[in-house]
Amino acid sequence: AQRVTQPEKLLSVFKGAPVELKCNYSYSGSPELFWYVQYSRQRLQLLLRHISRESIKGFTADLNKGETSFHLKKPFAQEEDSAMYYCALLNAGGTSYGKLTFGQGTILTVHP
Amino acid sequence: DAGVTQSPTHLIKTRGQQVTLRCSPISGHKSVSWYQQVLGQGPQFIFQYYEKEERGRGNFPDRFSARQFPNYSSELNVNALLLGDSALYLCASKGWDRRDSNTGELFFGEGSRLTVL
Numbered sequence: 001a002q003r004v005t006q007p008e009k010l011l012s013v014f015k016g017a018p019v020e021l022k023c024n025y026s027y028s029g030s031p032e033l034f035w036y037v038q039y040s041r042q043r044l045q046l047l048l049r050h051i052s053r054e055s056i057k058g059f060t061a062d063l064n065k066g067e068t069s070f071h072l073k074k075p076f077a078q079e080e081d082s083a084m085y086y087c088a089l090l091n092a093g094g095t096s097y098g099k100l101t102f103g104q105g106t107i108l109t110v111h112p
Numbered sequence: 113d114a115g116v117t118q119s120p121t122h123l124i125k126t127r128g129q130q131v132t133l134r135c136s137p138i139s140g141h142k143s144v145s146w147y148q149q150v151l152g153q154g155p156q157f158i159f160q161y162y163e164k165e166e167r168g169r170g171n172f173p174d175r176f177s178a179r180q181f182p183n184y185s186s187e188l189n190v191n192a193l194l195l196g197d198s199a200l201y202l203c204a205s206k207g208w209d210r211r212d213s214n215t216g217e218l219f220f221g222e223g224s225r226l227t228v229l
Contacts, residue, residue: 043221091168103154
C-alpha cells in the first residue's frame, strides 16, 4: 500500500534561516509527488510537483528514489512561509485512479 | 471564477442521520474528487468522478456514496452517521485534457465541516 510520512508535525525556524520539511514515501510503482500548502484562512493549494523540477516561492524539492524521499527546502525562510505543508503521492492506476495520498502535514512557523 | 464551491460550510447532525454535501467544480473541470480530513491528519481520498462515472474509490464503507451530475457538480452522501464521521469534507476538481491529464493538481474548495453528535 502506498504511504506518505511527514515525521515532523511542527517545525519552527527564524526568518532568514534555512528550512527543510521532510517527506518519505512508499510506493511500488514510479512515484509522482507533490507538495500542497495551506496558508491561514485559505484553501489547500498546490505548491510544486516533482516532475516540473521548478522552484516556487523559493522552495525546491528533489525526488530521491534511493531514499524514497521528497524533502521540501528553502534556503532563507520568510514569515509569509508560515503555513501547513502536505506532501502527497499520486496513484496513477487501478481502482484508486487519480487518488492523492497525503501525509499528516507539517505546520511551519517562521519567527521574525 | 469563484473556484470550487461547497455547501453547506458547516452542519451538525446526530448519530444515525444522513447527510448530503454538495460541490460545484471550477467551470470547465470535468473531474471531481472527495476527501475527508479528520482533525490533525491529512486529507483521505474517498471518491473520484469523471464524466459522471466513478473512477476511483478509497477505503470507506458503503455508507459513503457519491454521484456526479451532467453539469459536473457532485454530491457526497453519508448514511447512518457515526461520531467518527465528524470531519472536514473537501471537494476538489481538475481539468482533464492532454495537458492536464493526471497531473495531480487538484483545486480544492473550502470544505464542509460536519459535526456528528
